Amino acid sequence: MRKNIIAGNWKMNTTLPEGLALAKGLEEALKGKTPKCDVIIGVPATHLASIATAIDSSRIGIAAQNCADKEKGAFTGETSAAMIASTGAKYVILGHSERRQYYHETAQTLKTKVNLAISNGLTPIFCIGEVLEERESGRHFAVVDEQVKESLFELSAEDFSKLVIAYEPVWAIGTGKTATADEAQEIHAHIRKTIAGKYGQEIAENCTILYGGSMNAENAKSLVAKPDVDGGLIGGASLSVEKFLPIIESF
Numbered sequence: 001m002r003k004n005i006i007a008g009n010w011k012m013n014t015t016l017p018e019g020l021a022l023a024k025g026l027e028e029a030l031k032g033k034t035p036k037c038d039v040i041i042g043v044p045a046t047h048l049a050s051i052a053t054a055i056d057s058s059r060i061g062i063a064a065q066n067c068a069d070k071e072k073g074a075f076t077g078e079t080s081a082a083m084i085a086s087t088g089a090k091y092v093i094l095g096h097s098e099r100r101q102y103y104h105e106t107a108q109t110l111k112t113k114v115n116l117a118i119s120n121g122l123t124p125i126f127c128i129g130e131v132l133e134e135r136e137s138g139r140h141f142a143v144v145d146e147q148v149k150e151s152l153f154e155l156s157a158e159d160f161s162k163l164v165i166a167y168e169p170v171w172a173i174g175t176g177k178t179a180t181a182d183e184a185q186e187i188h189a190h191i192r193k194t195i196a197g198k199y200g201q202e203i204a205e206n207c208t209i210l211y212g213g214s215m216n217a218e219n220a221k222s223l224v225a226k227p228d229v230d231g232g233l234i235g236g237a238s239l240s241v242e243k244f245l246p247i248i249e250s251f
C-alpha cells in the first residue's frame with residue numbers, strides 16, 4: 001500500500017531560531033494526534049542537524065531541499081547527500097521548479113542527484129510539472145512524462161520504489177492558483193500509468209504521488225480525496241502551524 005504524505009517546503013525562509021520554533025510548534029500541535037499521513041518538513045540545509053536533534057524525527061520526517069550532484073570533494077558551497085543523511089534527515093526534495101528555473105538544473109543533473117540520494121539512503125521527493133504555456137497548449141502530459149523518463153527511468157525497479165513524486169504545476173506554485181481536484185486526479189492518474197508502463201502495475205500502485213501548488217486548508221480535502229492524489233507538497237502554508245495542521249488533518 002502506498003503512503004499518504006503531507007510535506008512542507010519551507011524554501012529559503014526562517015532563521016535557525018525561527019525554524020526550531022516552527023518545528024517544535026508543529027511537534028507540539030501533533031501531540032496526542034494520529035495523523036492519517038506521514039508528515040515531513042523540508043527545511044534549509046543550515047537547520048537540518050539542529051531540527052533533527054530537537055524533534056522526534058520518527059513523528060515528523062526531515063527533508064533537505066536539494067543536494068549536490070557530486071559525491072564529495074572540491075565543490076565549494078555544496079552539500080552532499082551523505083552530509084544530509086548524516087544529520088538525521090531522511091528525505092531530499094529534488095527537481096523543484098525553482099531549482100530548475102533559477103539554478104538551471106537539467107534532467108541529467110537531477111538524475112545524478114536522485115542516484116546519489118538513493119545510494120546514501122535518502123528518499124527523493126522528485127518534483128515535476130508544467131509551466132502555464134505548456135498546460136494551455138495541452139502539452140502537460142508530455143512534459144511530465146519526459147521529466148519522469150529522463151531523470152528516473154534508468155533506476156532499477158527496487159530503487160524506483162524508494163522515491164516519492166510530487167506533481168507541481170509551475171503556474172500554481174506560490175500564485176494562489178490551484179489545479180482543480182479533477183485536473184490533479186487526471187494528471188496523477190496519467191503519471192501513474194506512465195510508471196506502470198515502465199515498472200508494472202504493482203510498483204505504480206505503490207508509488208506515492210503528491211500534489212503541490214497553493215495547497216491550503218480550504219482546498220486540501222477535495223484534492224486528497226482523489227484516488228491518485230496521495231498528499232501534498234506545501235510551500236507557503238507550511239510556514240505556519242495554524243495553516244499546516246489543517247492540511248495534515250485533511251485526510
Ligand code: PEP
Pocket residue numbers: 009168172173174175176212213214215233234235236237
Ligand atoms: C512548493 O514550493 O513546492 C509549493 C507548492 O509552494 P506553494 O504551496 O506556496 O504554492
